[in-house]
Amino acid sequence: MPVVNVTENDLTLSVISKSLGLLSARHEAIAGNIANVNTPGYRKRDVDFGSQLRRALEDGQVTGKQAQLSSVSSIEPRLLEDDDFFFRNDFGSVDIEVEMAAQAKTSLLYNTFARLTEKRLRMYRFVIMDGRA
Amino acid sequence: MSLIGAMSVSATGLTAHRQWMDLIAGNVANANSTRSAEGGPYTRKLAQFADIVDAKGNVLGVQVASIIQDDSPPRLVYEPGHPDANPEGYVAYPNVDIMLEMVDLIAASRAYEANITTLEAAKSMALQTINMLS
Numbered sequence: 308m309p310v311v312n313v314t315e316n317d318l319t320l321s322v323i324s325k326s327l328g329l330l331s332a333r334h335e336a337i338a339g340n341i342a343n344v345n346t347p348g349y350r351k352r353d354v355d356f357g358s359q360l361r362r363a364l365e366d367g368q369v370t371g372k373q374a375q376l377s378s379v380s381s382i383e384p385r386l387l388e389d390d391d392f393f394f395r396n397d398f399g400s401v402d403i404e405v406e407m408a409a410q411a412k413t414s415l416l417y418n419t420f421a422r423l424t425e426k427r428l429r430m431y432r433f434v435i436m437d438g439r440a
Numbered sequence: 441m442s443l444i445g446a447m448s449v450s451a452t453g454l455t456a457h458r459q460w461m462d463l464i465a466g467n468v469a470n471a472n473s474t475r476s477a478e479g480g481p482y483t484r485k486l487a488q489f490a491d492i493v494d495a496k497g498n499v500l501g502v503q504v505a506s507i508i509q510d511d512s513p514p515r516l517v518y519e520p521g522h523p524d525a526n527p528e529g530y531v532a533y534p535n536v537d538i539m540l541e542m543v544d545l546i547a548a549s550r551a552y553e554a555n556i557t558t559l560e561a562a563k564s565m566a567l568q569t570i571n572m573l574s
Contacts, residue, residue, distance in 0.1 A: 327569070328442075331442040331443045331446070331565065332442045334442070334443065334446045334558075334561070334562060334565065335442040335443070335445045335446035335449060335498075335499075336498075336499065337446075337558065338446040338447075338449040338450045338453075338555075338558045338559075338562065339449050339491070339498075339499025339500070339501065339502075340499070341450070341453060341551075341554050341555055341558050342449050342450060342452055342453025342456070342499075342501050342502040342555060342558075343453070343489070343491045343499065343501075343502045344453075344551050344554065345456075345457070345460070345489050345502075345547065345548075345551055346489040346490060346491050346502055347488075347489070349491050352497075352498075352499055384442075386496075386497055386498065388497065403550075403551075403554055406554075407554060407557065410557070410558055410561055411561070413561075414561040414562075414564065414565050417565045417568065418564070418565065418568050421565070421568035421569055421571075421572060422568070424572055425571070425572050428572070
């Protein structure tokens with residue numbers, strides 16, 4: 308009897324888990340910015356979250372679900388470096404309020420996706436338990 | 441895992457800003473020290489921050505790269521009876537301005553709090569993930 312990996316073909320689950328990876332990478336970049344708030348000449352970093360994911364899903368809409376799955380799973384966190392904007396007189400570019408807001412947003416989104424993963428896996432369990440879970 | 445990485449990044453921020461606060465405390469404590477180990481009055485100490493970046497450009501944190509001395513001139517006060525007075529009767533007091541130190545202290549403690557908040561957020565995110573196991 309062939310072994311079927313259900314979760315491998317689950318687009319929703321792969322988008323959610325990819326989002327968790329991207330958001331935790333983004334949180335790390337923001338933590339670096341906040342740690343360097345008083346570092347002269349520091350360039351702020353960010354990790355792109357939405358646009359890569361959206362592009363992967365839109366591209367795949369034409370070619371089908373398998374293409375969407377593979378393009379979603381091939382997304383790597385991309386580090387963006389800000390190099391043309393000085394926020395402070397010491398050439399630092401960290402705006403602490405903006406970073407704190409971005410950090411709050413990232414952790415809220417992360418918690419949402421974590422909860423979604425839990426729900427999705429519960430649905431699998433429901434099916435596996437024959438609707439008796 | 442990058443959430444754990446984010447926590448150690450925040451930890452470096454806490455360490456660096458705590459070191460800065462130590463220097464501020466030293467400056468305030470020695471605001472009236474007319475003698476120092478190097479001779480002459482105490483000189484104000486400042487922290488120089490530098491980012492820690494790996495080969496790929498990822499930020500691993502912040503560090504106090506060096507402790508620099510403020511080379512502005514000492515404050516001269518006319519006190520002829522003071523044992524450290526010069527022949528003209530002036531005593532060289534440290535170039536520490538208490539107001540400036542207080543402003544730096546507020547900046548340092550705000551940055552420290554910001555790092556704490558980030559650390560807490562990373563911790564709660566990691567906990568959410570762990571809760572998926574149950």
